Amino acid sequence: MASMMAFKLSPFSSSVPPTPAHSSISFSSNKFFLPMKLSSRRPTFPRIYAFSSNDIKVGSNIEVDGTPWKVIEFLHVKPGKGAAYVRTTLRNHLTGNSVEKTFRAGSKIEQAEISKETKQFTYKDGPQYVFMDLTSYEEVRLNESDMGDKTKWLKEGMDCILLFWKGKVIDFELPIQVKVTVVEVDPGLKGDTAQGGTKPATVETGAVVNVPLFVERGQVIVVDTRTGQYVSRV
Numbered sequence: 001m002a003s004m005m006a007f008k009l010s011p012f013s014s015s016v017p018p019t020p021a022h023s024s025i026s027f028s029s030n031k032f033f034l035p036m037k038l039s040s041r042r043p044t045f046p047r048i049y050a051f052s053s054n055d056i057k058v059g060s061n062i063e064v065d066g067t068p069w070k071v072i073e074f075l076h077v078k079p080g081k082g083a084a085y086v087r088t089t090l091r092n093h094l095t096g097n098s099v100e101k102t103f104r105a106g107s108k109i110e111q112a113e114i115s116k117e118t119k120q121f122t123y124k125d126g127p128q129y130v131f132m133d134l135t136s137y138e139e140v141r142l143n144e145s146d147m148g149d150k151t152k153w154l155k156e157g158m159d160c161i162l163l164f165w166k167g168k169v170i171d172f173e174l175p176i177q178v179k180v181t182v183v184e185v186d187p188g189l190k191g192d193t194a195q196g197g198t199k200p201a202t203v204e205t206g207a208v209v210n211v212p213l214f215v216e217r218g219q220v221i222v223v224d225t226r227t228g229q230y231v232s233r234v
Contacts, residue, residue, distance in 0.1 A: 051111045053086045053103035061093075061112040064101070068093040068112035068165050076105070093163065093170045096148050115164045116173075121154055129154070131162060131172075140169060152207035153178050153225045174225040179234060180204050181220050185211065198230075 056062070060071040069090040078084045084105035091098045093114070103109065119131035119140055128141045129151070140162060144151070153174055154160075161173040185201035198210040201221075209223055211230045220234040 051109055053105055053107045053109055056086055056088060056103070056109070061114045062090075063110045063112040064090070068114060068170060072098065078105075093165065112165060114170070116161050117164065118159055119162050119172075121156060121158050121160055123156060131160065142169060142172065147172075150174055150225070152205050153180070153223065155180070155205060176225060177222050177231060178225055179220050179222055180207070180209075182211070182215060182217055185215060185217050187216070 051062075054076075056071055056074050058071055058074065062069055062071065069092055071088055072091050073089040075087045076084065077087055086103045086105060088101050088103065089098060090101055093112075117133070120134055122130050122132045122139075124130070125141070127144045129144065129147060131140045131142070132138070133140070147154075150172070155178065158175065158178070160175070162169050163171040163173070180203035182201045183204050186199055197213050199213055199215075200208050201211040201215060202208050203221070203223070207223075207228070209221070209228065209230050211221060212233075215221060215230075215233060222231040222234060223229065224231050
């Protein structure tokens with residue numbers, strides 16, 4: 001092999017590296033493209049899911065006659081004769097009233113598009129209860145007439161879940177359990193504890209709870225807001 005090699009330079013660009021004269025590699029100013037392999041896979045799209053009476057469960061939110069309802073109870077019934085059906089107990093989100101309604105098995109039902117947001121109850125302003133978003137500090141006000149009997153467990157600084165339907169607050173949910181202080185209660189008699197009796201006690205929110213006989217004034221108790229029943233003493 002010769003100690004000296006000849007090179008040819010491209011007249012179009014000085015940035016092209018030199019190549020040996022006898023090299024099999026050459027450069028061209030023409031553009032080229034790599035072949036592309038086309039995929040035969042079909043594009044995927046989200047599946048549209050149709051809600052039916054067979055999908056009903058406790059807590060489902062459905063829309064009936066333009067009104068949002070929450071399923072409180074349900075039972076799938078398959079009679080010996082005739083078509084199967086679903087028997088439900090529904091609670092109206094707007095009025096709080098409960099009704100029983102039957103749906104044919106497999107019938108299409110419209111779901112109520114209800115969103116939930118956590119807000120903190122801050123104070124009561126006349127007939128309105130004021131909730132605040134702790135991120136944006138925006139206030140949401142609910143009228144006392146729309147609150148129902150849940151207010152008897154409501155305390156300032158309590159985090160609640162507000163339900164929105166079509167941009168409007170339609171309901172709110174309390175924590176399942178709350179701690180409240182007993183402000184008034186009759187003293188229990190000696191020996192009553194062994195008998196497992198109860199007595200009425202008034203708590204700081206004004207609600208009355210049946211508590212064990214050993215509970216005394218000033219003590220903090222835990223109450224289930226769904227049933228209003230005593231759970232334990234703190």
